[in-house]
Amino acid sequence: MAELTVTEVKRIVETLLFAADEPLNVAALMNVFDSEYDDPRSFRELLVAALDELEMDCEARGIELVQVASGFRLQVDKAHSEWVHKLWRRNPPRYSRALLETLAMIAYQQPITRGEIDEVRGVTTSGNILRRLQERGWVRELGRKQVPGLPILYGTTRAFLDYFNLRSIGDLPPLVDGESLRVKEERVEPPRIVANES
C-alpha cells in the first residue's frame, strides 16, 4: 500500500478533528487509518509526529490543539474567542444536531440507556453531550437498568418541561409514523407496553 506521509496524516487528522463533534483520542484516530498500515507501532509514531506538527501549525492561526481527558480537540484560542463572542451577541450559538437528537431520544423514549440511544441514532453518543444536557439541567440519571453492565437510565427533568412550557411529557407532540409528525390528537386507546429489550 502507498505509505502516507506525516504531512498527509496531519491534514487528514485536522479534518477529522474539525468534523467530529467530540475530542478524538489516539485509538480512535488509529482506527480510521487501520487499512493504511501493517505495523501499528510505527504508524502510531507517525500519528504522534503529525499531531505535533499540527499543534505547531495552529500557532500561526487562531486555533489551538489541546488534549483533554477524552482526546485531542481543535478549539478557538483565547485571543480569538473575544471575536467569537462579538459574533454570538448577534448570532446566538446553536446546539449541534447530535445534541438535539440525543435530547429528543431521551424526551420521547425515557427511561432510556445510552446504548439504546446509540442503537437508534446509528452512532455512538458522546459522554460530552450527555454531560452538557445534565449541566443544562434538562436530563438526569434515573437509575440503572438491570441488565448486564447496569447501564444508566436517563430521563428528562422538571426544568426541561418548564423550558418548553409543557405540563408533562405527554404534552410532547406525538410522532405517529416514521415519516411525519401529526398534530396532537386526543385519541384515547388502552396503553400498550412496549417490550424494551436491548
Added chain:
Amino acid sequence: MAELTVTEVKRIVETLLFAADEPLNVAALMNVFDSEYDDPRSFRELLVAALDELEMDCEARGIELVQVASGFRLQVDKAHSEWVHKLWRRNPPRYSRALLETLAMIAYQQPITRGEIDEVRGVTTSGNILRRLQERGWVRELGRKQVPGLPILYGTTRAFLDYFNLRSIGDLPPLVDGESLRVKEERVEPPRIVANES
C-alpha cells in the same frame, strides 16, 4: 484605533467560521468588526481580500471555503470526506421519493401551488410532506395565487440551498430536456404573488 491587517482579519474570520453554526455572509462579518473601522467601503475590501487569502490557505489543507446561499462556510474537501466517513459511520438521513419529488417540483417550478404539484405527480401530495418540508426549513409559503380558492404558493428557502450546497436556484442540476418540468407551457401570465413575509 489600531488598524487590522489582512492577515489578522483572515485569522479572525477563520475562527468565526469555525465557531459559527451557520454560514456567515459579508454583512454578518462586517458587523463583528464594526468598532474597527471608520470607512465601511475600504474595510469591506480588506475583508474580501482576507476571504481570498483564506480560500488559498485552505488549498494546502483538507478543508475548503465555499459560498452557499446564506454565506461562507468551511467544509471538509472532497478528497478528505472519505476519511471523515471512516470516522463517522452514521447512516445519513434518507428521504422518501414522494418527499423528493415534491421538493424538486417546488425547487424547479416555484412559486407553485399544491394543486400544480399534484397535477404533475399524478397523485395527491400529502399534507405531511409539505409540513415536514416546512419544519425542516426547506420550504416556505410565499403568498397566495390570485385564482379561485386562493391556493398557497410555495417556494424554497436559503436553508434548502445551504443544505444542498448550492448558492442559488440557478445552480440546481439542469433538467434532462427543456427548461421547465412542464412539457407544454400553459401559464399565460406570470403568477401574481401577494406579499406574505415569513
Added chain:
Amino acid sequence: MPDELANQTTEELALNRDNSMPYQARIGDKSIEELPNDLHVPPDAMIVMLESFEGPLDLLLYLIRKQNLNILEIRLADIADQYMQYIEMMSTLRLQLAGEYLVIAATLMVIKSRALLPQLESDEEEEANPEAELRRRLQEYERLKNASERLDALPRVDREVHVVHAPLAESYAPEVQPEIELKELMVAFADVIQRSKLYQQHRITRTTISVRERMTDIIGKLEKSEEQVPFDALFDVREGKVSLIASLLAILELMRSSLVRVTQQRPFAPIFVGLAEATSVG
C-alpha cells in the same frame, strides 16, 4: 399479450412481471430469469412491490420502460391491459387504491377503444386527444422523476458535506446558552426515527410515551420519599381509567426491569413500592 395472460392467476402474473423490478430473485450470484409457476410469493412482498409506485404515472412509466420503449414510441393502448392487471392485483390484495389510479384506468380504456376504431382519426384534430394528453403528462412526470433523482444525488450536509467546526475552549465559553424551540426537538426526533430502520411504526405512539412517562414519574415519586410508598399512593383516581392502567403498567414494567421492588408483609396487608437496591441515584 393480454390473451396469454388471461388464464394466469394474479400471483403468477406478478412473477412474470417481476424480472426487472428492483426486487430481483437471486441464487448465489445467478439472477433468476424464469420463475417456476408454482413458487409462492408472499403477499407481503407483493404489497411492498406495488406500494413502491409513487402513483399511476409511475406505474405506467414502469410498464413502458419494461418494454424498452420510450414515451413517444409506445402505443398506450398496448399497455392498457397490463395496467389493468396491476390495478386488479392491488384490489385483490386490498391495497388502498388511490382514486387517481382509477382515473388513469378510465383514460386508458378510452384510448384503447379509440385505437380499435381507426377510421375516426379525422376527428382527432378537433376533440381533445386523450392519448396525446396522457403522453404529455407522462413526459412531465418523467422529467420530474429525473429531477428528483438528481436533487437526491447532490452532495448535501450530513452526507457528503461535512461542515467544519471548532468550539471555544470551555474556559472562554460564554454564559449564554443556546436556545432551542420545541419544533427543533420534534424535527430531530423525526429525523432520527426515520433514519433508524430498527424501529417499527407501532413503537412510536402516544400511548408508549404515556407509559414511559409514568415510569419516570413513579421513579421520581419514589426518590422523593425516604421510605417505601404505599401502592395506592401511586395512583390518582381523578386521572381516569386509562391513566390508572398506564400507572399500573408502568409499575409492572418497572418491576420487570427490577427498578422497583413491591412488597407485602402478608396477604391483604398494604402493598408497598420502593426503589430497588441497585437504583440509588447520585
